[in-house]
Amino acid sequence: MEKKLTGSTVVVTGGTGVLGSCFCRALADNGAKVAILGRxxxxxxxxxxxxxxxxGHAIGISVDVCDKAGLENAKEVILNAFGAIDILINGAxxxxPEGVTADEYFDSEKRNSGVKDFFELGLEGMDHVFRLNYMGTFLPVQVFAAEMIGRRGCSIINISSVSAFLPLTKVPAYSGAKxxxxNLTQWLSVYFAKEGIRVNAIMPGFFLTDQNRSLLTEPDGSLTARGHKIIGQTPMGRxxxxxxxxxxxxxxxxxxxxFVTGTVIPVDGGFTAFNGV
Incomplete structure (x- = not known):
């Protein structure tokens, strides 16, 4: 598929992250004009x-994906630089921390001991996770898909997570948001189907990023207890x-x-296929 994207304009939110930056380089290598959106x-x-x-061809733009006015301004910059927008990748x-419990299971003996359990989760943290993940996808679609109406062959790709399919312990906010x-991916795929705008999602398994590295690996690079558990549940073992x-x-x-729309595709080394036995 080398250079199949020549002439296409692709917007990537979260484009400066570990995964997002890899997306941007690959898209540019395949001929796309890439608008890199990040904080x-x-x-x-x-x-x-x-x-x-x-x-390649790329521009960098600073924007908060939960700021609709900022996204509208970014859109104008992209249209002026590259022209019509063909593809949106929601990588943000x-x-x-306030959406994460300390333990995997509730322990009544630790109640009121200062250990953060479900009852201690803060509204601010829960709201932050849902806004960043859900509204941070909803708003870019609202802004950039408006430029795709009436133009066939456009595509939106969201980033879900295996935690959406199999809720992970400790992270109720993140699992729920993903x-x-x-769900939004499937809804949008139906809503935009008559316009020829395809909407799909990638469901990554476990990838080391700046956000989870300290949870999954020790400073010397060895696995934490949670890291060992994840690798043990991943058939491909990495x-x-x-x-x-x-x-x-x-x-x-x-x-x-x-002809592919409304799909959520796991790329997880077999994690969601393995039941532990």
Whole structure:
């Protein structure tokens, strides 16, 4: 599928993250003009510079995906720089410490001991996770899909998580928010079907990112107890590499998947297929 995206304009939210930056480079390598959206302007522009120096086409833009006015401004910059928008990849997301329990199971003996259980989860943290993941996908679709109406062959790709399919212990906010992303993906796929806008999601398994690295690995690189548990539940026996997502991403962007919409595709080393026995 090399260079199949030549001439296409792709918007990537969360484009400066570990996974997002890999997406941006791969899309540019395949001929796309890439708009890199992230909170840090320096990171977005540095990534764009690297892509441009390698012969690609990219611009970096600082924006908060929960700020609709900011997204509208970013859209105008993209339209002026690259023209019509063909593909939106919603890569922004994350968790918050106040949406995480300390233990996997409730222990009444620890109640009121200072150990954060379900009853101690803060509304601020829960709200942050849902806004970032759900509204941070909903709003970019609302802004950028408006430019796809009346133009066939456009595509939206959301990022779900295996925690949407199999809720992970300790992270009720993140699991719930990602489940909402999977549901929104299916809803949008039906809503936009008559316009020829395809909407799909990738469901990554466990990939080491800046947000989860300290939870899954020790400072020396060895696995934490949670890391061991995850690898033990992953038949392929390793964490994913960002590059493992690229073939699925490019396929969903490409006309080769023209009849594929409303899917949530796991890329997880077999995690969701394994029942532990």
């Amino acid at each position: 840090s302007l320096d990171k977005a522009e540095n990534l764009a510079t690297g892509i441009n120096n390698a012969g 997301g994350g968790n918050h 489940a909402a992303i999977s 964490f994913g590499d960002p590059e493992d997502l690229i073939s699925t991403l490019l396929w969903l962007c490409d006309p080769a998947s023209a």
